[in-house]
Amino acid sequence: MDHAATTYVDPRVVQAMLPYFTEYFGNASSLHSFGREAKEALENSREIVAKALGASPDEIFFTSGGTESDNLAIKGVMYANRSKNHIITSIIEHHAVLETCNNLQEMGFNVTYLPVDRHGLVSLSQLEDSLTEKTGLVTIMHANNEIGTIEPIKEIGKITGEHGVYLHTDAVQSFGKIPTNVDDLNVDLLSISGHKIYGPKGVGVLYIREGVKIEPVQHGGGHERGMRSGTENVPGIVGLAKAVEISQAEMKKESERLVNLRDKLIEGVLEIDDSWLNGHPSRRLPNNCNFSFERVEGESLILRLDAKGVAASTGSACSSGSGAPSHVLTSIGLTPEQANGSLRLTLGKCNTEEDVDYVLEVLPETVSELRKLSAV
Amino acid sequence: MDHAATTYVDPRVVQAMLPYFTEYFGNASSLHSFGREAKEALENSREIVAKALGASPDEIFFTSGGTESDNLAIKGVMYANRSKNHIITSIIEHHAVLETCNNLQEMGFNVTYLPVDRHGLVSLSQLEDSLTEKTGLVTIMHANNEIGTIEPIKEIGKITGEHGVYLHTDAVQSFGKIPTNVDDLNVDLLSISGHKIYGPKGVGVLYIREGVKIEPVQHGGGHERGMRSGTENVPGIVGLAKAVEISQAEMKKESERLVNLRDKLIEGVLEIDDSWLNGHPSRRLPNNCNFSFERVEGESLILRLDAKGVAASTGSACSSGSGAPSHVLTSIGLTPEQANGSLRLTLGKCNTEEDVDYVLEVLPETVSELRKLSAV
Numbered sequence: 001m002d003h004a005a006t007t008y009v010d011p012r013v014v015q016a017m018l019p020y021f022t023e024y025f026g027n028a029s030s031l032h033s034f035g036r037e038a039k040e041a042l043e044n045s046r047e048i049v050a051k052a053l054g055a056s057p058d059e060i061f062f063t064s065g066g067t068e069s070d071n072l073a074i075k076g077v078m079y080a081n082r083s084k085n086h087i088i089t090s091i092i093e094h095h096a097v098l099e100t101c102n103n104l105q106e107m108g109f110n111v112t113y114l115p116v117d118r119h120g121l122v123s124l125s126q127l128e129d130s131l132t133e134k135t136g137l138v139t140i141m142h143a144n145n146e147i148g149t150i151e152p153i154k155e156i157g158k159i160t161g162e163h164g165v166y167l168h169t170d171a172v173q174s175f176g177k178i179p180t181n182v183d184d185l186n187v188d189l190l191s192i193s194g195h196k197i198y199g200p201k202g203v204g205v206l207y208i209r210e211g212v213k214i215e216p217v218q219h220g221g222g223h224e225r226g227m228r229s230g231t232e233n234v235p236g237i238v239g240l241a242k243a244v245e246i247s248q249a250e251m252k253k254e255s256e257r258l259v260n261l262r263d264k265l266i267e268g269v270l271e272i273d274d275s276w277l278n279g280h281p282s283r284r285l286p287n288n289c290n291f292s293f294e295r296v297e298g299e300s301l302i303l304r305l306d307a308k309g310v311a312a313s314t315g316s317a318c319s320s321g322s323g324a325p326s327h328v329l330t331s332i333g334l335t336p337e338q339a340n341g342s343l344r345l346t347l348g349k350c351n352t353e354e355d356v357d358y359v360l361e362v363l364p365e366t367v368s369e370l371r372k373l374s375a376v
Numbered sequence: 377m378d379h380a381a382t383t384y385v386d387p388r389v390v391q392a393m394l395p396y397f398t399e400y401f402g403n404a405s406s407l408h409s410f411g412r413e414a415k416e417a418l419e420n421s422r423e424i425v426a427k428a429l430g431a432s433p434d435e436i437f438f439t440s441g442g443t444e445s446d447n448l449a450i451k452g453v454m455y456a457n458r459s460k461n462h463i464i465t466s467i468i469e470h471h472a473v474l475e476t477c478n479n480l481q482e483m484g485f486n487v488t489y490l491p492v493d494r495h496g497l498v499s500l501s502q503l504e505d506s507l508t509e510k511t512g513l514v515t516i517m518h519a520n521n522e523i524g525t526i527e528p529i530k531e532i533g534k535i536t537g538e539h540g541v542y543l544h545t546d547a548v549q550s551f552g553k554i555p556t557n558v559d560d561l562n563v564d565l566l567s568i569s570g571h572k573i574y575g576p577k578g579v580g581v582l583y584i585r586e587g588v589k590i591e592p593v594q595h596g597g598g599h600e601r602g603m604r605s606g607t608e609n610v611p612g613i614v615g616l617a618k619a620v621e622i623s624q625a626e627m628k629k630e631s632e633r634l635v636n637l638r639d640k641l642i643e644g645v646l647e648i649d650d651s652w653l654n655g656h657p658s659r660r661l662p663n664n665c666n667f668s669f670e671r672v673e674g675e676s677l678i679l680r681l682d683a684k685g686v687a688a689s690t691g692s693a694c695s696s697g698s699g700a701p702s703h704v705l706t707s708i709g710l711t712p713e714q715a716n717g718s719l720r721l722t723l724g725k726c727n728t729e730e731d732v733d734y735v736l737e738v739l740p741e742t743v744s745e746l747r748k749l750s751a752v
Contacts, residue, residue, distance in 0.1 A: 008397070022384050027378075067605050201611065222471070231442075302408060
């Protein structure tokens with residue numbers, strides 16, 4: 001129940017990748033037939049991803065993952081438009097966005113970190129008020145990785161569009177779970193990761209709308225039409241494309257199934273005393289639950305659940321072990337203690353109703369055990 | 377015969393990777409058992425790579441490939457030591473190094489591009505003369521990707537060491553073919569790529585000697601001890617480590633075999649009129665041949681050889697199709713026409729003596745055909 005951290009690779013994806021390791025293993029830049037086969041697979045993958053986003057293949061750039069996509073989007077746009085040195089983001093972004101913004105701030109760029117309400121939503125009017133003549137980019141995530149809140153990207157895109165400011169969204173958690181058509185969302189740049197959608201790790205996508213002024217951040221042989229140098233990871237890209245294809249075909253049905261499981265889980269868990277749901281009651285990813293339990297230490301809860309066969313997380317995987325309370329949970333108003341007493345359960349394709357029942361069986365007793373210990 | 381462009385993935389490497397796609401697929405940052413399995417595989421891989429380089433595991437950082445490793449090494453060191461704004465490199469580096477240096481130059485850093493002699497060697501005295509109080513980094517490739525020339529890295533490292541300047545080497549082409557012990561080579565940073573050593577694409581290594589002052593260039597969740605954010609590509613890393621392990625076990629024997637094949641190929645090809653070998657006669661990668669043929673257009677030669685079942689290249693794969701003559705070949709004194717009439721044959725594990733015989737059969741006739749056409 002930790003599918004927001006990563007997913008297994010769908011066996012159909014593995015099957016799609018395998019021939020590209022040993023048989024069609026060419027370098028897509030080579031002129032000979034091995035190279036042409038690789039190039040064809042690469043461009044075919046680009047078309048699949050473009051179609052899923054409602055974009056043109058020329059707007060799809062393959063990267064090494066969501067973090068690189070976020071770095072490229074934000075640094076690439078800010079470096080290319082030096083006269084505009086102001087970025088607007090939110091305080092609950094993924095670290096790949098936040099740390100990139102922090103890095104730019106250290107280099108002299110100005111960054112506005114918008115607060116969020118208690119459900120994790122950015123305020124449209126605060127966003128609009130923060131826009132200045134110098135704003136070069138707004139970067140707001142599509143859905144939050146910890147609490148699952150879905151931001152009003154379409155409405156934000158309307159505002160940024162009216163002001164002629166680029167909008168980037170990190171869609172790593174939303175892609176494949178809710179619709180992510182780039183025109184519907186009014187976005188100019190959008191990041192995807194392979195390993196959150198039953199595709200491989202080490203591969204991602206940045207969608208860049210035609211005409212967006214952006215510079216590469218990784219330099220070399222000029223791959224990906226100069227936007228991202230480095231020999232193309234053809235097996236990874238083929239796998240990502242297959243995962244995208246599957247996710248688009250199965251999304252509607254699977255998301256409905258997950259919503260049912262999620263809601264059963266939420267209803268059951270909230271019967272535990274002194275517990276609550278973090279995030280938005282309705283604008284929420286189909287697979288995300290995030291709870292807090294008073295007088296419980298989240299890491300102990302994770303380890304005990306793990307011993308009972310339930311993989312879960314407190315906060316995001318990326319900041320696990322740091323000991324610091326989740327910046328997302330403190331931003332929606334939790335105290336550090338409450339934030340450290342949180343549990344994220346994120347459902348996925350392999351989860352069944354039996355899994356939900358099992359969690360509802362073991363979680364209450366585990367919370368009780370920990371509370372007894374803590375009382376001692 | 378284009379193993380310098382890329383290699384197939386060794387079936388033993390694919391076997392090593394497979395369980396990490398579907399079974400041990402955890403996020404290495406997760407606290408639960410899936411995460412711990414992934415973390416263990418990651419750290420085990422780090423030890424294998426460290427051992428192969430004569431380094432400590434703490435000095436090994438996984439990246440998305442050779443290009444990223446080069447970018448991180450050069451930008452990371454130069455950003456972290458702003459009072460030293462001068463880089464020394466050579467004019468025949470891979471584009472991943474050259475374009476990174478060009479980018480830094482545009483940002484105000486000073487770059488010295490050392491010339492090379494007609495065999496492709498950097499001059500030690502010129503290098504030493506170029507060092508200034510402001511030099512922060514020397515980056516010289518271990519072996520050239522087009523002409524196979526092996527640079528005197530050990531001797532360069534002695535000079536940089538005496539002057540207290542960091543030395544980075546791009547060992548993408550040399551690793552697994554000739555020894556690359558970081559202490560023997562006197563280097564502070566060293567880049568490796570997975571897909572040149574029968575490992576997967578999309579994964580690489582940067583060795584960073586303990587104590588080197590360096591900044592990350594990709595920001596996010598702080599993976600790889602803060603040096604390279606982004607969820608670790610565990611299957612890719614496991615595959616890379618397996619490829620490293622195999623390459624170290626088989627290198628001596630395989631390199632001897634390749635040298636024999638290479639020398640037979642060189643001897644045979646040079647019987648063609650108006651042909652010569654580019655690169656160094658003895659300081660040369662075991663698998664590299666680079667020829668020029670007067671009155672022959674390289675791309676046509678590649679396509680005709682491809683039709684006859686021989687995969688080869690003119691220049692590097694990374695700059696194929698650009699139409700520009702190879703910067704390496706013009707740097708060793710060839711005219712643009714001569715550079716465009718070159719052929720790189722790079723041998724690998726799958727090549728046999730029969731392959732060499734076959735090339736020696738079809739290449740002379742193909743060169744003749746093209747010369748007749750060109751005469752017309």
